[in-house]
Amino acid sequence: MRRGLPGSGKMARKRPRIFADAFVSDDSGGSDYEVDEHEIPNDHIGGVSFSEEENDDGSNSSDSEVLKSALYQKYKEQYNKVKKIEKEMLRALNHEDKRAKPVIEKKKDAFTRFSASYFSKVIDSLDENKRSIIEKHGFGSLIEFDKCFVPNKFAMWVAQPIDYRSGDIIVKDKVISLIEDAVHYVLDLPMGCIEFPIDYSSGKSRLLSQFNLQSLPPAKYFGDMLIDKKPVMDEEAVTCFLIVALNCFPCPNCSVTPSNRYLGIFEDINNVRKYNWCSFVRSWLLERIKSFNKTKFSADDPPSLGGCLYLIAVMYLDFVNCNARQPSLQIPRILVWKGTMLRDFSDLDLVSTGVYGFRPLLEISATCYSKQSIFLHTSASSASMNSEFKNKLDEYSQCKLPEKLKTGICKAIEEHCFNSSLSVNMDITSLASLSSDLEQTFSTLLEHVYSVDSRSMMLVLKVIGLIAENGPAVSEASHQTSEQNTTPESDVRNYSTPHMRGAQTV
Incomplete structure (x- = not known):
């Protein structure tokens, strides 16, 4: 039995379904990918042979050429659509991979809010x-x-x-x-x-x-x-x-x-x-x-x-x-x-x-x-941090001084030492070339410069000691002076001017 083309009344060869409907739907729109015709085999597309087809009697059918051309154009169209879908799917998969990858952040040093x-x-x-x-x-x-x-x-x-x-x-x-x-x-x-x-x-x-x-x-x-x-x-x-x-x-x-x-x-x-x-x-x-x-x-x-x-x-x-x-x-x-x-x-x-x-x-x-003498002494410390000096303040004053008063005294000493300080930038080894007398003189001067704070502390302690030792005498003298300044009204007239005495007599 002869196989005929559609519409010819003869049974035609069954054409294979090249792609699924989802891939050939017209909803896919135009394609931004055009197939290279060299990519498509000339003699076979989607299982359909494009070689010349012979009838049973050995003659070629003109309808076969038309069918081959139609299938080729249809395949080219569908091929472009598939390539577009493939490209979009690859792009989506790559995007998902990037989102799924754990972002390894460089660990920052932890600091407080120093803004x-x-x-x-x-x-x-x-x-x-x-x-x-x-x-x-x-x-x-x-x-x-x-x-x-x-x-x-x-x-x-x-x-x-x-x-x-x-x-x-x-x-x-x-x-x-x-x-x-x-x-x-x-x-x-x-x-x-x-x-x-x-x-x-x-x-x-x-x-x-x-x-x-x-x-x-x-x-x-x-x-x-x-x-x-x-x-x-x-x-x-x-x-x-x-x-x-x-x-x-x-x-x-x-x-x-x-x-x-x-x-x-x-x-x-x-x-x-x-x-x-x-x-x-x-x-x-x-x-x-x-x-x-x-x-x-x-x-x-x-x-x-x-x-x-x-x-x-x-x-x-x-x-x-x-x-x-x-x-x-x-x-x-x-x-x-x-x-x-x-x-x-x-x-x-x-x-x-x-x-x-x-x-x-x-x-x-x-x-x-x-410029600040307190930094020049590695062996000495600030008066306010010198507990021994604070204890001596109580000892010399013969009483327990308020902490606020002792702190104020320490601050006054430190301010005095800062203003009296002297910066000496000198290579000590250079003294070796001097005579023994000059070397001794330089040593004495340096000791004097670096003892400003200790001598200031001793001065304060001596003053406090003197006040404590003479406390009763000072208090009594102050009391007597106060009584002398408070004189009776009659005594005031004795110190008034002659003019005033005449006025009072009148």
């Missing part, structure tokens, strides 16, 4: 009136802070050799003493006689009522009040500034809200400069360095480093020998270290990634701290 950028933004928003009010309260130096960022790796490197018990930075057999006075010379914060109150409840209550708050908001709440230039009273402006400053700069913590530990000072904002800010900032820093150095380092969970990182960075770099690049010796140091200086100078001391100490360290006599 130089936000603190600088608050400072820039202050007008002249607010700056003047803040300066009157004793915090004008903080306004001088100028976006001085501390590199994280450098801060970690400096913190590791710090002895949290003494506050000494020990590097290359050199000791850089991080004492209260150092905090004052770097940040110029108040060094009052009153320690920060332990009981913060009254200060916190005062703060909440002052701003009509039910709970303590983030520090940014107070900073935004200054940035947005909202109308605030002078006391409120100082309070907002100090809260932001404490949270961002001298005493940052891991929380966005201010710490309760320093809220007690806000009970009376007008007396805020009477507190010992330098002592509090130093203690805050050493506590966090202690926690940092006692925690085991882990790449997955690095320890946090808090406190005033600017302070330790400046203290160390002030001792790094940069030759002609050495910064100004001006004090306070917050007026000197600005902008990118900490980053730039730490790069000069870089050994390898995260490791510093490339340059030698200076002797203290060559630094800005040489």
Whole structure:
């Protein structure tokens, strides 16, 4: 039986179904992929042979040519659609793979909220009136802070050799003493006689009522009040500034809200400069360095480093020998270290990634701290930290003096020693070429220079001893003088002028 073409009344050869309906649907739209005709075999497409087909009688059918051409065009159209779908599916699968891949983030060093950028933004928003009010309260130096960022790796490197018990930075057999006075010379914060109150409840209550708050908001709440230039009273402006400053700069913590530990000072904002800010900032820093150095380092969970990182960075770099690049010796140091200086100078001391100490360290006599006699004595300590001297104050006065009075005496001695200090930068080995008499003279002069503080302490003790020994006599003499000054009215007439006596007689 002959096989005929469709419509010819003859049975035609059954055409294979090339693609599924889902792939040949007209909904797929136009194709952005055009098939290369060379990719399609000339003699076989989708199982359909395109070789000349012969009839049973050996003749070629013209309808076969038409069918071959129609199938070829249909196949080309469907082939383009399939290629387009294939391309879209591959793109979708690649996108899913990227989303499914776990993103391995580089573990960042864990630091507390030392936000130089936000603190600088608050400072820039202050007008002249607010700056003047803040300066009157004793915090004008903080306004001088100028976006001085501390590199994280450098801060970690400096913190590791710090002895949290003494506050000494020990590097290359050199000791850089991080004492209260150092905090004052770097940040110029108040060094009052009153320690920060332990009981913060009254200060916190005062703060909440002052701003009509039910709970303590983030520090940014107070900073935004200054940035947005909202109308605030002078006391409120100082309070907002100090809260932001404490949270961002001298005493940052891991929380966005201010710490309760320093809220007690806000009970009376007008007396805020009477507190010992330098002592509090130093203690805050050493506590966090202690926690940092006692925690085991882990790449997955690095320890946090808090406190005033600017302070330790400046203290160390002030001792790094940069030759002609050495910064100004001006004090306070917050007026000197600005902008990118900490980053730039730490790069000069870089050994390898995260490791510093490339340059030698200076002797203290060559630094800005040489003007302060307390740093020149490795064997002596501050009078306020000398417990033996404080005990002698009670011994010489023959009574138990108030702690506030003893602290005031110590501060007076230290100020006297600072003003009387002398920086001597001299190579001791050069004395070997001098005669024995001159060598002895130089030694005597140096001993005299370096004993200013001890001689000042002895002077105070002697004065107190003299007052104690002569206390009853001084009291009696004072009493007699008071009685002599209180004379009867009749005696007054004896000391009056003749003119007055004549007037009274009349």
